[in-house]
Amino acid sequence: MxxxxxxxxxxxxxxxxxxxxxxxxxxxxxxxxxxxxxxxxxxxxxxxxxxxxxxxxxxxxxxxxxxxxxxxxxxxxxxxxxxxxxxxxxxxxxxxxxxxxxxxxxxxxxxxxxxxxxxxxxxxxxxxxxxxxxxxxxxxxxxxxxxxxxxxxxxxxxxxxxxxxxxxxxxxxxxxxxxPHGASGVDxxxxxxxxxxxxxxxxxxxxxxxxxxxxxxxxxxxxxxxxxxxxxxxxxxxxxxxxxxxxxxxxxxxxxxxxxxxxxxxxxxTSEECFRSSLSAHLLFCHWSTEDWRGYIKWLEYTIEKDTEMAVLGPTGKGQHHHIYTARDIQHLQRWAEKVREVTSVLKANVDVMTSLRRFYTDLRSNEEFPMRKSCGDDISVFASQLGNLIDDFRLQIDRADALVRITTDRTELVKQHRLERLNLNMENEAIIVRIITIVTLIYLPATFVSTFFSTEVVSFDDDTPGGSFSNAAMMRWVQVTLPLTALTIACAYIGKSMAERRSQRQVLPMDTDDLHRFQWISEKWNWRPRVRKELSLQDIKV
CATH class of the missing domain: 3.30.460.20 (CorA soluble domain-like)
Known part of the structure; x- marks a missing residue:
């Protein structure tokens, strides 16, 4: 031992x-x-x-x-x-x-x-x-x-x-x-x-x-x-x-x-053999990172095509069978788009790492303190060339992924358009129904008002008074109650509208120094009151 x-x-x-x-x-x-x-x-x-x-x-x-x-x-x-x-x-x-x-x-x-x-x-x-x-x-x-x-x-x-x-x-x-000066190895x-x-x-x-x-x-x-x-x-x-x-x-x-x-x-x-073997190991790990990306992108293309083919090829005419897109479909397409962007991000990261690895070894070849720069210079050149091939392959896959991102984005917009078109069609149908209801209401509104008014004590019909009788007291009571209630309703609506407008005015952006100076100059020129200055919004100043 x-x-x-x-x-x-x-x-x-x-x-x-x-x-x-x-x-x-x-x-x-x-x-x-x-x-x-x-x-x-x-x-x-x-x-x-x-x-x-x-x-x-x-x-x-x-x-x-x-x-x-x-x-x-x-x-x-x-x-x-x-x-x-x-x-x-x-x-x-x-x-x-x-x-x-x-x-x-x-x-x-x-x-x-x-x-x-x-x-x-x-x-x-x-x-x-x-x-x-x-x-x-x-x-x-x-x-x-x-x-x-x-x-x-x-x-x-x-x-x-x-x-x-x-x-x-x-x-x-x-x-x-x-x-370094005074340093030594570990013998x-x-x-x-x-x-x-x-x-x-x-x-x-x-x-x-x-x-x-x-x-x-x-x-x-x-x-x-x-x-x-x-x-x-x-x-x-x-x-x-x-x-x-x-x-x-x-x-x-x-x-x-x-x-x-x-x-x-x-x-x-020898040290040269160890160095060459280390380059082979680097290439092994880089080759591992390039595998199956083509299959993964191909699978993404198939899945996205399957989910969106009806949006591109499906009939859109009235009465024809077509896919009804919902918000869930848009969520799915957004998820696929994020997956494709993730592929692009990862591939670019691999390219950056391999580029840095190639730069590191090519710099060694020109480093005077590297003892194997001459004996292993050709090996570094071959290594850099093989890394370049892997990087080029990655860039082709990146271009393919970028194209798939654009396709996914375009088809997502197309799906949104199909959904918006269907919503517009539903709104048109609902507008027709509302129009019918409005017409019916206009027809029955006069009769309804007359029937309601005649059901009060203002006008009464009985057997003792041929042609009916009219009550001034009932008419006055009806006016005294109806007009104040109408005015009160209008006043409440106006107050609610004013409060909403004031709340909206408070939610303006804070002024910077230049805007504040402009505000002071305008207020002094026009002699505005403090209350008016407080309510003035930044948008009004810039206009």
């Missing part, structure tokens, strides 16, 4: 304070000042209850270490970490006594970093907790000194009822290609201290449920994955940390580096 080698003092301090990550990081940049690190820690505290698994029986963190020679003839070590103790043993970390100071325990390691380490953090699905504890994550990130930006990428996962922060997309990078881990690290996320789509009888009832889901990558530009040591719901991306990486893979994709002998 190899002896344990002590780690540098600064690294020991950082490892012992791993629960305070990311405030315990050794190397810091301008963007990782103390308040920024404290903000990262606060966001992690907020997300932790729903982000990390609490049931120890469900913990599982697959790790694959690819090596050129580990002493036993194997070039691959793999294990599913299920406890924090197993993770510590896998790193080869142990607290030992300092030979020079037996009372001072030190943090030591038994082995160096492998040429390529792949860590897969996942949940049972995209809306479940990650199957890792917080302490395990902080130990992993501290041991490999992971840039704190990756916390933003993994915080979108965890327990949730609906996919959250789906529009979040970013690309972060951090270069340390030159050692006991095989780290030169000269490295670069980057993290980004990509989004793909997959078919959750397929209904062969009615394709419109099929279900699609947009899923995202977060990727972290670190490469030592001297030794070539590579680190991958991938976070996603489900195990599909891990399976793809197995195929990339498995027995049936291309030799150049799984060669980790």
């Amino acid at each position: 190899p002896p344990y080698l002590p780690l540098p003092t600064a690294f020991q301090k950082s490892y012992n304070e791993r629960d305070s990550y990311p405030r315990n990081l050794i190397r810091r940049t301008v963007s990782t000042y103390p308040s920024a690190l404290a903000a990262y820690a606060s966001r992690l505290d907020f997300a932790a209850p729903n982000l990390f698994e609490t049931d120890v029986k469900k913990l599982e963190v697959p790790i694959r270490d690819l090596k050129t020679d580990n002493g036993n003839g194997k070039d691959l070590d793999k294990f599913n970490i299920q406890t924090p103790e197993e993770l510590t043993r896998w790193f080869g970390v142990k607290i030992v006594q300092d030979p020079n100071d037996p009372e001072n325990p030190v943090v030591a390691v038994q082995q160096k970093d492998p040429k390529c380490r792949f860590v897969y953090i996942h949940g049972a699905n995209s809306r479940a907790r990650l199957r890792i504890t917080r302490s395990m994550l902080l130990e992993l990130f501290t041991f490999h000194q992971v840039m704190p930006d990756y916390l933003d990428f993994i915080s979108v996962f965890g327990l949730q009822s609906e996919a959250r922060d789906l529009r979040f997309s970013s690309f972060r990078e951090q270069k340390s290609l030159k050692l 006991s881990l095989g780290r030169s201290g000269r490295h670069y690290q980057l993290c980004y996320n990509l989004k793909g789509v997959n078919l959750k449920y397929q209904d062969l009888e009615d394709p419109g009832k099929s279900q699609w889901s947009i899923r995202q994955a977060a990727f972290y990558h670190q490469l030592d530009v001297v030794g070539g040591n590579v680190l991958w940390i991938v976070t996603k719901g489900g195990l599909d991306v891990q399976q793809r990486f197995k195929e990339l580096t498995g027995t049936g893979a291309r030799p150049e994709d799984k060669a980790f002998g």
Whole structure:
């Protein structure tokens, strides 16, 4: 068994304070000042209850270490970490006594970093907790000194009822290609201290449920994955940390580096070979994000066409069979339009990330501090060209989605027009009915008035008075009651109208300084009274 080698003092301090990550990081940049690190820690505290698994029986963190020679003839070590103790043993970390100071325990390691380490953090699905504890994550990130930006990428996962922060997309990078003055690497881990690290996320789509009888009832889901990558530009040591719901991306990486893979994709002998293999992994993840988008957009086109074809092709003549559109149909079309816009937004985000990834590596090719700029320059060119093909394919899908957005918007307006036309037809029918009722009322109103008036005591008919009798007292009482009630009704209506107008005048916009000066000038010129000034609206002033 190899002896344990002590780690540098600064690294020991950082490892012992791993629960305070990311405030315990050794190397810091301008963007990782103390308040920024404290903000990262606060966001992690907020997300932790729903982000990390609490049931120890469900913990599982697959790790694959690819090596050129580990002493036993194997070039691959793999294990599913299920406890924090197993993770510590896998790193080869142990607290030992300092030979020079037996009372001072030190943090030591038994082995160096492998040429390529792949860590897969996942949940049972995209809306479940990650199957890792917080302490395990902080130990992993501290041991490999992971840039704190990756916390933003993994915080979108965890327990949730609906996919959250789906529009979040970013690309972060951090270069340390030159050692600062007085700094050194970690020799006991095989780290030169000269490295670069980057993290980004990509989004793909997959078919959750397929209904062969009615394709419109099929279900699609947009899923995202977060990727972290670190490469030592001297030794070539590579680190991958991938976070996603489900195990599909891990399976793809197995195929990339498995027995049936291309030799150049799984060669980790020299630093150049490690670099080329990392480019292949980037392309693998980018290819994953391009799959099934064509099928998803095709399904959206079919569904929208099915819901709106009667609006375009259906007969609209009177007496012909046609679909009656309701407000619910407009809601459905609005939902489809939002889904298509979501597709456009996600595809553009993927394009931006891939463009940033291509720019990062093309910049490396011209960076004097990058030792492999000449030996791997052609590989970077090929990588940039292949990324360009993926970006072009995405842009074609974006154009297709934009066209579908326009079609959906136009057909939504057409459905609204059909609905408005039907409402107008109903209003015309109702207007005819009201006209008939008005005519009938005009015919019967004189007779009704005469009958009502003659039923009072003003005019009475009896057998003793031929031709009837007229009562002046009854006539006066009828006038005395009818006219005041009529006046009171009119007065109440006028008061209600005046109150509504005053309430409307109070709801005017507040004046800015220029409008206030104009108001004062006009009021002084016309000598308005204060009451008039108070009731003057902003609209009146501007007129």
